[in-house]
Amino acid sequence: MKIATILGSLNKNGSCAHALNIIHDEFRKSGDIEIITIVPNGFTLPFPGQSLTNSDEDKLQKLISEADGIIITTPEYHGTFSSIVKLIIENLGYPSVLSGKAVSLLGVAGGSIGAIKSLEHLRSVCSHIGAIVLPGPVSIPNVHSVFDTEGNCLDKKVEKRLRTFAVELVTYTEKHICPEHALEEQVREKS
Ligand SMILES: Cc1cc2nc3c(=O)[nH]c(=O)nc-3n(C[C@H](O)[C@H](O)[C@H](O)COP(=O)(O)O)c2cc1C
Structure with a gap:
């Protein structure tokens, strides 16, 4: 199973990154999961209507296409999700490669x-482009007192919730997304 995680902040050592580290740790414990980490700093992405010769749009779309499940993280900025998350979504195609994918927020x-x-807001946009947004998103308030500067989680309840959140996506993907792929492969083999 392949799970892509999208860091929705340009701060590679910020709160979203700290939360994702715990989720990645849980995926590693679960065993057979390939983690595709999408860190926006590593991608050159155009704004809609802009043309860039060195655009990573295709690379980004390929990575997301290959994932069975996706986690999108975002900081709250001015009462909504981050502009880098919006830019990533805008580079996922129209129609979007997120369509039909299991997405946790x-x-x-x-x-x-x-x-x-x-x-x-993010749920609304993801649903609009056809993603299957799982219920039970995680919201971490007062995040600067939840993680220390090293990224250690100081709140056991938050850590537990993050680990459960990771398992919930794996369970959903195992039950509903991976069997679909297997069925499709079987049908293709026969034809
Ligand atoms: C431009 C800006 C706007 C923000 N707006 C909000 C906000 O509306 N509500 C809130 O609770 N925190 C707000 N914050 C705080 C961020 O959510 C918080 O610093 C978060 O940890 C950033 O995530 P990161 O460390 O992964 O980049 C804002 C921070 C910045 C820099």
């Missing part, structure tokens, strides 16, 4: 209300 926020608004 994780938001972090500096404030006490959490990333509720970002997650609602």
